[in-house]
Amino acid sequence: MFDLHRLRLLRELKHRGTLAAVAAALSYAPSSVSQQLSQLETEVGVPLLEPVGRRVRLTAQAEILVAHTEALLERMERAEADIAASLTDLSGTLRIASFQTAALALVPAALDLLRERHPHLRVHVTHREPEKALPALLARDFDLVLAEEYPGNPGLRPAELHQEDLLDDPLYLALPKSARMPDTDGPAAALRALPDVPWVMEPEGTAARHWAVTLCRDAGFEPDVRFETTDLLLHERLVEQDHAAAFLPGLVRTDRPPRVSLRRLPHPRRVFTVVRQGRTRHPAVLACRDALRHAVTSRSGSADAAGARPAACRPGPPGQSSS
Incomplete structure (x- = not known):
């Protein structure tokens, strides 16, 4: 029988990419990780790793083992959930990753409700953009991720993940004071009038940046991106100070x-x-998702909701394209 601990190390290598990253994540020495994986190769009887330059990659047989390990770990998590559900008091630690605007607008209200309903539940929140948070969720660094998907820009969702819609958040073209706008109020006409205006956008490689650049190109121009940051409050401030559109x-x-x-x-x-x-x-x-839904409902009924609408509970099927 294969050693589950060593199988988990092989899985960690699949998700984290290097022996050093596995060692850092698990507080092991790299030599210890390498030794454990060598012992797993002896147990299995076939090579599991092959050198590629200074790194290693999994063989086809190692990929088979990782797939089975994922199924074992999922079953263990279901067992943990069943044990927790059998108890009257909800405790332990819930690790959440959230992108900035959801962390500002929704997470504090959800934390208030969780503290009131489950005072013994310890909630740990990390600011992490979806591009990094979702791989970390697969690697079991988090238990729940708040993520976003921009129009026409779906991302791949592995079958190991379960998605549940929270809200439809409206998007706006924010105009600097110096921009010369056409008489029409339509956003398409306003966008076409901005070919020479500086822009602030999120960094390259993010879904938000891809969506924004595509929108500008569809309007007939390449945006002059002079400011790059994931901080959307800074985006707003740069527009207010007449430095950029956003x-x-x-x-x-x-x-x-x-x-x-x-x-x-x-x-x-x-x-x-x-x-x-x-x-x-x-x-x-379940408690966290319910608290977040309450936060959305409370926000949508307030004056600062900016048109946000709670989404119907639409958990997509595994493997469907999403972020």
Whole structure:
């Protein structure tokens, strides 16, 4: 029988890429990780790793073992969920990763509700953009991720993950004061009038950047991106100070009146929660998703909701394209 601990190390290598990354994540010495994987090769009787330059990659047989290990770990997580559900008091630690605007607009209200309902549940929140948070969720660094999907920009969702929609968040074209706008109020016409205006956008490689650049190109110009940051509050400030145009989501809005001219775009972004399939019925995950839905409902009924609408509970089937 194969050693489960060593199988988990092989799985960690699959997700983290290097022996050094596995060792750092698990607080092991790299030599210890290498020794354990060598022992696993002896148990299995075939090579599991092959050198590629200074790194190693998994062989076809190692990939088979990782697939079975994923199934074993999912079953173990379901067992943990069943044990937790059998108890009257919800405790332990729930690790959440959230992108900035959801962390600002939704997470504090959800934390209030969780503290009130489950005072013994310890919630740990990390600011992490979806591009990095979702791979970390697969690697079991988090239990729940708040993620986003921009119009026309779906990402791949592995079968090991379960997605549940949270809200449709409206998107706006934010205009600097110096921009010369046409008489029409339509966002398409306003966008076409901005070929020479500086822009602030999220960094290259993010879904938000790809969507924004595509929108500008469809309007007939290449955006002059002079400012790059994931901080959408800074996006808003640069527009307010007449330094750039930007695309802003509704969740970035606070209870103060907008200080910039906004043109609402026709399609919203989707905000959703993602967990591993084995954690979907865990009481802590259920409680957190419920608290987040309450936060969305409370926000949508307030003056600062900026048009955000709670999404119907639409968990997509495993493997369907999504973020």
